[in-house]
Amino acid sequence: MAVGSVRLGVDIGGTFTDVVLERGEARFSTKVLTTYAAPENAIIDGLHQVCAKAGIAPGEIGQIIHGTTLATNALIERRGAKTAFITTTGFRDVIEMRTESRFEQYDLNLTLPEPLLPRQMRYTVTERVDARGAVLIALERRDIEQVVDKIAEAGYQSVAVGLMHSYLNDSHEQMVREVLADRLPDVMVSLSSEVSPQMREYERFNTVVANAYIKPLMKSYLGRLAGRLRDEGVGCDIFLMHSGGGIISLESAAEFPVRLVESGPAGGAVFAANIAARYGLDKVLSFDMGGTTAKICLIKDQTPKTSRVFEVARTYRFKKGSGMPISIPVIDMVEIGAGGGSLAHVDAMKQIRVGPESAGSEPGPACYGRGGNKPAVTDADLILGRLDPDDFAGGTITLDEAASGAALSAELGTHLDMDVITSAFGLAEVVDENMANAARVHAVENGEDLSQYTMIAFGGAAPLHAARLCEKLGVARLLVPPGAGVGSAIGFLRAPFSFEANRSVFMKLSDFDPELIKALLAELQQEAAGFVRNCDASAEIRSEFKVYMRYSGQGWEIPIVLSEAHAMAPDAATFTELFEADYAKLFGRTVAGMDIEITVWSVNATTPPQTVERLAEVQPGGAADVVASRQIFDPATAKRYNADVVLRHAMEPGHTVDGPAAITEDETTIIVPPSRRALRQSDGCIDVTPKG
Numbered sequence: 001m002a003v004g005s006v007r008l009g010v011d012i013g014g015t016f017t018d019v020v021l022e023r024g025e026a027r028f029s030t031k032v033l034t035t036y037a038a039p040e041n042a043i044i045d046g047l048h049q050v051c052a053k054a055g056i057a058p059g060e061i062g063q064i065i066h067g068t069t070l071a072t073n074a075l076i077e078r079r080g081a082k083t084a085f086i087t088t089t090g091f092r093d094v095i096e097m098r099t100e101s102r103f104e105q106y107d108l109n110l111t112l113p114e115p116l117l118p119r120q121m122r123y124t125v126t127e128r129v130d131a132r133g134a135v136l137i138a139l140e141r142r143d144i145e146q147v148v149d150k151i152a153e154a155g156y157q158s159v160a161v162g163l164m165h166s167y168l169n170d171s172h173e174q175m176v177r178e179v180l181a182d183r184l185p186d187v188m189v190s191l192s193s194e195v196s197p198q199m200r201e202y203e204r205f206n207t208v209v210a211n212a213y214i215k216p217l218m219k220s221y222l223g224r225l226a227g228r229l230r231d232e233g234v235g236c237d238i239f240l241m242h243s244g245g246g247i248i249s250l251e252s253a254a255e256f257p258v259r260l261v262e263s264g265p266a267g268g269a270v271f272a273a274n275i276a277a278r279y280g281l282d283k284v285l286s287f288d289m290g291g292t293t294a295k296i297c298l299i300k301d302q303t304p305k306t307s308r309v310f311e312v313a314r315t316y317r318f319k320k321g322s323g324m325p326i327s328i329p330v331i332d333m334v335e336i337g338a339g340g341g342s343l344a345h346v347d348a349m350k351q352i353r354v355g356p357e358s359a360g361s362e363p364g365p366a367c368y369g370r371g372g373n374k375p376a377v378t379d380a381d382l383i384l385g386r387l388d389p390d391d392f393a394g395g396t397i398t399l400d401e402a403a404s405g406a407a408l409s410a411e412l413g414t415h416l417d418m419d420v421i422t423s424a425f426g427l428a429e430v431v432d433e434n435m436a437n438a439a440r441v442h443a444v445e446n447g448e449d450l451s452q453y454t455m456i457a458f459g460g461a462a463p464l465h466a467a468r469l470c471e472k473l474g475v476a477r478l479l480v481p482p483g484a485g486v487g488s489a490i491g492f493l494r495a496p497f498s499f500e501a502n503r504s505v506f507m508k509l510s511d512f513d514p515e516l517i518k519a520l521l522a523e524l525q526q527e528a529a530g531f532v533r534n535c536d537a538s539a540e541i542r543s544e545f546k547v548y549m550r551y552s553g554q555g556w557e558i559p560i561v562l563s564e565a566h567a568m569a570p571d572a573a574t575f576t577e578l579f580e581a582d583y584a585k586l587f588g589r590t591v592a593g594m595d596i597e598i599t600v601w602s603v604n605a606t607t608p609p610q611t612v613e614r615l616a617e618v619q620p621g622g623a624a625d626v627v628a629s630r631q632i633f634d635p636a637t638a639k640r641y642n643a644d645v646v647l648r649h650a651m652e653p654g655h656t657v658d659g660p661a662a663i664t665e666d667e668t669t670i671i672v673p674p675s676r677r678a679l680r681q682s683d684g685c686i687d688v689t690p691k692g
Contacts, residue, residue, distance in 0.1 A: 005062045006054075008047065009489035011264050012039050012068040014360050015291020015341050016460060018486035019046030021054055021061070022493055028053040029486045031460065031667055036362060039070060040225045044232060059233040065492040067241035067263035069292075070221060071214050075116070075261070075312050075324060080213035081157040081188075085117050086147060086176055087205065088164040089124040095205050103321030113322060116209050121156075123147045125163075125176070131506065133168030144179040151184065158188040160212035162205040167197035167504045188215045195256060196327045198600055199504035203309055203327040210312075210326060211258035218257035222250055239497075239535060241267050244329035245304060246498025246606060249534045259328055261312055262335075264488050265295040269304040269331045271491030272456040275481050277302040277612040278683065285439065285453045286333075287469065288487065289462035291341045291378075292358045296439045297333035298446055298453075305446070306559075307332035308502065308548070308600065329500040329604070334442045338435050340378040340461040341365055344427045346415040354431045366407035367399040375411050375423070377431050377461065379404035383424035385632035385643070386464050386671050391664065421633065421640075429635050432465055436472040447586065450475055458487025463670040467659075467688055471636055471675060478676075482684035485667025497539060498606035499531035508552070509596045512572035520601055521545060521567050528605035539607045543567075548600040549579045551591050557599050558582060567603075618682050621654025632660055634673055641674060651680040658691065 009020040012034055020029040030049040035041040043066075051058050074080050087094070095115045104110050125147055127139035151159060159180060166173045170193035177189050192208035226238060240253035243262040253260055265288060272286035276299055284299040298305050310330045311323030337356025341364060344354045354377065359365050365376035367389070381387050382404050389399035405420045412423040443450045454477040457466035463480050470478050483490045501524040507513065525543050532541050545567040548557035560578050575598070580590045624646045632643040643660035648670070656679050657663060659672035663686060670686055672678045679687040 006056060006060050007493055008050070008061050008064045009267075009486075009492040010043050010046070010064065010066045011267060011486070011489040011492065012042070012066075012070060013264060013290045013292060013488075014069055014073070014358060015339065015364065017042035017046055018489040019043065019050050020483065020486050020489040020493065021050040023054050023056065026054070027483060027490075029483060029489070029667065031485060033362075033364075034360070036360075038224075039068070039221065040228045043225065044228055047232065047234075057233065058229075059235065061234055062236050064229070064234070064236060064238045065241060065247055065495070066225075066238060067267045067488060067492055068260060069264055071218055071257050071260040072262065072312060074214045074217055075210055078116070079217075080116075081216040082155065083117060083121065083158045083160060083209065083213045084151045084154070084156040085122045085160045085162065085205070085209050085212075087122065087124055087162050088128060089126045091164060091201065091205075092122045092124050093119065094201050095122075095209060097202075099202055101321055113324065116206070116213055116324065123150065127163060127172050129163065129165040129169045129172065131165055131168075133165065135169065135171075139172040139175055141175065141179060144176050145183070148179055148183050151187070156187060157216050158190070158212040159184075160190045160192070160205075160209045162192035162201070162208045164201065166191070166193040167199065167204070170194075170197075188212065188219070190215060195258060197503050198308070198327055199506070200327070203325045206325050207258060207327045210261075210324065211256060214257050215254075218260065219254045222254050226250065241492050241495060242499075243310075243331065244306065244498065244500050244604075245270050245331050245495060246500075246604075247492070247495050247535060248497075248499055248531060252499070252531055252534060258326060261326055261328075262310070262330055262333075265297075265333055265335065266331045267488035267491035267495065268295060268458060269297045269299065269333065269491070270495045271458060271481070271487045272297070273299050273302050273304055274491070274494045274610070274612060275456050275479060275685070276454075278615045279454075279479070279617070279685075280614055281454050283448075283453045285450060285455045285473075285475065287435075287439075287455055287457045287462050287466055288459040289435070289457075289465060290339050290459040291461065292337070292339040292360060293335050294338040294435050294438075294459075294462070295333045295335045296435070296442055297331060298442065298448060305332040306330065308559075308602070329502065329602070334438050336434060336438050338377070338431050340381070341376050342431065343374045343376050344380075344430070345374070345411055350416065352412060352416075352426050352430045354427060354434060365404070367401065367404040368397065369400045369403060373407055373410070375404065375407040375427060377427065379407055380424040380427040380431075381461075381464050383408065383420055384428060384635075385630055385640075386662065387669060388630070388645075388664065425633060425635060425638065428465075432468050432472065432635070435465070436469050439469070439473055454479060456481065458484040460485045460668050463668045465671075467671055467673050467676055468635060470688070471673065476690060478688040480670050480686040480688065483667075485665070494610055496607040496609055497532050497535040498604060499528045500602055500604040501525075501528040502600055502602045504600050505598075507598045509572050509576060509598070512570075512575070514570045517570040517601075518568065521603060524601060524603035525605065528603050532605045532607065536607065541605050542608060544604040544606065546602040546604070547575070547598050548602070549575070549596055549598050552595045552597055558586060615681065615683055618654045618679070620656045620679055622656070624651045624655035624657050624680070630662070632662060632671065634660060636673060636675065648686070651686075653680055653682045655680045
């Protein structure tokens with residue numbers, strides 16, 4: 001976009017909808033409560049607010065980039081469309097049988113999550129394609145018609161099709177779509193060979209079912225949003241953030257809405273990576289805490305870590321394996337139910353538990369005065385002095401301290417014989433330890449030492465808790481960028497147009513076929529580039545190549561990045577060398593004498609990233625002006641302190657603030673504990689480091 005152009009970023013969260021407008025170098029933002037029944041209402045409200053701040057009409061907006069939790073929430077809350085699933089005879093129960101792994105090995109009363117669709121909504125056809133794509137049993141049209149007649153009689157809105165090995169040969173799935181189009185033209189159809197053309201039927205079937213389940217909901221919402229924006233005089237293109245950290249067209253998002261799962265957190269990771277590039281940081285821990293969840297992501301060499309499978313709606317204390325696997329490209333992060341709206345209770349063991357249940361925006365925490373009567377993290381933050389009850393969300397919401405105290409006493413204090421302050425202290429420490437422990441586990445799983453990392457915190461609630469997390473994790477440096485309260489929405493405006501195409505074609509290096517590989521990667525490159533061209537027909541497109549490799553007999557693969565030269569002139573020796581280097585780095589050794597296998601091939605087409613100039617960091621140059629003081633409780637010392645209050649927008653480059661202090665702005669507050677000092681950098685980041 002040209003200098004002076006107007007772009008809008010919109011992130012719908014579980015509690016707040018964040019709206020950011022950029023006009024050249026100027027930025028205007030707001031937070032409005034999410035309207036669950038009609039999410040587009042909050043977007044229109046926020047749009048008018050930022051346009052008024054910028055002094056422009058909505059019709060002057062040149063581009064809108066949107067991310068949303070609607071797809072995720074629909075899966076978690078099981079409120080998608082009435083969906084049927086058609087699969088191969090004998091594989092009807094795959095999504096219910098799952099895999100043989102137990103996420104809680106020693107729990108004799110383990111309850112597995114229910115599949116998205118019950119058995120009576122799953123249908124079968126007689127056909128079979130083998131693991132090399134050859135047809136063993138041909139599919140007959142009359143068999144499909146019999147199933148489609150049952151689907152028509154039951155009145156389904158959406159149909160998912162997942163046949164065995166269709167990622168290698170999709171002819172049978174295409175035949176099913178043709179019959180559905182002939183007989184049920186108004187029913188939406190999702191094919192696994194298009195949604196997730198990868199091996200492992202459990203993950204593939206689950207992904208196509210999830211896509212079909214949320215497709216009518218998302219298509220309806222995106223259509224309503226486009227219509228409302230047109231009514232407001234906004235005629236620009238609308239794009240969607242996808243879970244892999246790039247942008248896709250409205251049409252692609254409506255066809256593959258499962259790619260929107262985790263789109264908001266992906267925007268936050270892109271935002272943090274942009275800050276990391278500006279500071280030249282190669283090891284960053286991204287910490288995004290909003291109203292409903294907290295997300296933690298490792299960013300190395302200014303690039304977020306990615307994965308091709310992740311879980312939605314974990315049902316067992318957020319344990320890996322207890323959720324719904326979605327097999328699509330995604331930025332790899334750990335997510336826990338620890339947002340500002342997360343609710344606390346006392347369990348049977350007399351322990352304080354926080355989340356995953358959330359008060360959201362309706363009714364919200366008790367202090368919102370909207371009918372909530374259970375204590376949330378925001379209630380604890382208010383009681384501990386971290387929030388100003390008269391200046392929350394820029395003064396648009398007045399917080400009720402008495403309601404917070406009553407909720408804390410009723411749910412925690414009376415059960416544990418604690419006063420209000422101690423109850424708030426306990427709640428805050430539990431949620432902070434939950435987040436710190438999640439970060440530790442994520443780092444260990446990836447072989448990383450967090451003491452070498454810098455934390456970048458954003459989201460409305462993260463700056464309130466980030467410094468305490470740094471104390472717990474041994475992280476020395478914390479950066480809170482400008483616009484931290486709406487970080488994901490800003491990240492949308494930094495993301496490139498991109499789309500990743502995947503395909504499972506099994507190959508051993510002992511049977512290496514260079515010509516087949518070149519043809520396959522070229523086909524994937526063309527497919528991915530087509531989606532990007534749909535967003536911007538004239539854009540420069542770069543291709544990033546990746547293969548997933550393992551030793552024969554292993555259950556899972558590791559991603560190996562290929563240069564374009566390696567992809568265009570594939571060589572078995574080079575593939576072996578690249579795999580062994582990455583394998584040794586991850587596991588400490590290689591395995592001699594074993595064949596190596598490739599299972600998945602991937603090409604990501606992307607526009608060039610935004611150019612980021614390296615920042616010249618400033619030195620301390622005097623104390624910032626103190627405008628007030630208030631009592632803030634410090635959990636590290638379990639004491640109350642008389643803390644300075646500083647206005648963030650009044651701080652100049654080089655200004656310092658010694659903790660205990662609160663640095664306030666409209667969308668969040670940065671808590672500087674007694675152990676830390678804050679410095680305002682030249683780009684507006686608040687740089688928090690240990691004193692001395």
